[in-house]
Amino acid sequence: MIIGIDLGTTNSLAAVWRDGKAHLVPNALGSFLTPSCVGMDDDGTVLTGEAARARLQTHPHMTAAMFKRYMGSERETQLGARKFRPEELSSMVLRALKEDAEAWLGEPVEEAIITVPAYFSDAQRKATRVAGQLAGLRVERLLNEPTAAALAYGIQDTKRETKFLVFDLGGGTFDVSILELFDGVMEVRATAGDNFLGGEDFVSVVVDAFLSRSGLSKAMDGTELNGTQRQRLRDEAERAKRALSDSATTRMAYHMGGQQYSWELTEDLFVLLCDHLIQRLRTPVERALRDATIKASELDAVVLAGGATRMPLVRKLAARMFGRFPSISLDPDQAVALGAAVQAGLMARDSALSEVVMTDVAPYSLGISVAREIGPNKYEGGHYLPIIERNSTVPVSRVENITTINDYQDELVVHVYQGESRRVSDNVFLGKLNFPIEAKRAGEVSANVRFTYDISGVLEAEITVLPTQEKHTLVITENAGVMTQAEVDKRLAELSELKIHPRDKIENRTLVAQADRLYEQLLGHEREYLAQHIAAFTAVLNTQQPSALRGARETLTRVMRDLGGSSFL
Known part of the structure; x- marks a missing residue:
């Protein structure tokens, strides 16, 4: 069974394709939304989801949230005695979703399609794959979130040629993608976004x-x-x-x-x-329309995805920018996960789905560092030469010719970067390749630099020295900030030693965390009254008697509601 997972900044969801339809998977609390939070309980046990979110207030030093924003970096978060990378924290959320799916389906789950922001870099995508591996999942594919939203809306089922834009504003990231459907092909024309806007x-x-x-x-x-x-x-x-x-x-x-x-x-x-945030929303939209060479008036539909699109100011902005009311027939929190389930059904070749071919684009330009002439025989290094430009349909292969600028230069060094800035110092360094060349006068030795970028996000740089035809190759499968396979194996062993709170007991632990959070809000006799009921519930919890636990849980829940704590439940 392949499941679809929307790994979000604020909340995450899982969905499956079954009986000809996409189904959301409920978690242990009966909710479809699982907060993307991880925390350590007082005894060192790992908590995920709502139980961890409730402790953000009471135990902020023992709880982590919004770590998706740091995927692909070496940032570490201290929880108790241990430090965790973003991939590890994300893997714990993925593991919880995997267990929820297994409990609901009644069968093991080993494969998943995980959605990512369309504007995620190569490093962030590789880090997401690592998170899936740490969670015990084989990641069949990373699916761009706007494409998933389009699948959820059933765009692929239309029989006519259509152009549409997906406006995806989640808890921590913003994506805009322009897609075109024709003859059973869903082509991404352009994508843009902001990984720190949500x-x-x-x-x-x-x-x-x-x-x-x-x-x-x-x-x-x-x-x-x-x-x-x-x-x-x-x-x-x-x-x-x-x-x-x-x-x-x-x-x-x-x-x-x-x-x-x-x-x-x-x-x-x-x-x-x-x-200022609204202006930041406008910029990626304008860039995507410009890159796709499409006018807003030429769009057949505008689709909203992501929980933050519920804000009236966002919906009004979309209506003003595109001159039409956007499609909001699906719950924006659920659209991406449902689309991932549709993709899972397509991969399983479910007969209920008409086959659709999807193409994607490179979200960033890929190029090299070169020196440019700024005066007679005067050169300045550190300039960017894009070889594969952003929004090129992948797989793609492009070539550029470079020439030596120094007399009797005996080595050629090629630095590879990702980004859009004119200076490479403002772009992301991916790797370098250096090799000896024949020492000749400036301009007498040249080389062809070919970049090939595949749908899995692997970049190959091949340099052919002219006229000898000697070839040198650099395959960039790892990035600074992304764990190597040896590091992944080490972290897997370390994670296996952690105590994970049992799924079948998470409802009780979540209620205690929510009660602790409400306790901090109250004063006087109300606070004391709640403390007595928390103590009573904890005492029953220690007996592990199911029948007594149900009654005690109902009592504590009722007390919290009476004290005005419905927002805590």
């Missing part, structure tokens, strides 16, 4: 505005919020952001030091505060 950035804007406008920042007199306090404020900002989807105004309230700070946020003010 719903979480809109929340940060609200947090900063509340600090300055509620009087809280002045009261703090230059001191900083600690991890728990800041997460509490982020939770309140998230609630306010969501409230504006249903109302034109909402009031935020925050307690600290026996004082309540409040502030009214209106939809118009929110739009004004987020103007």
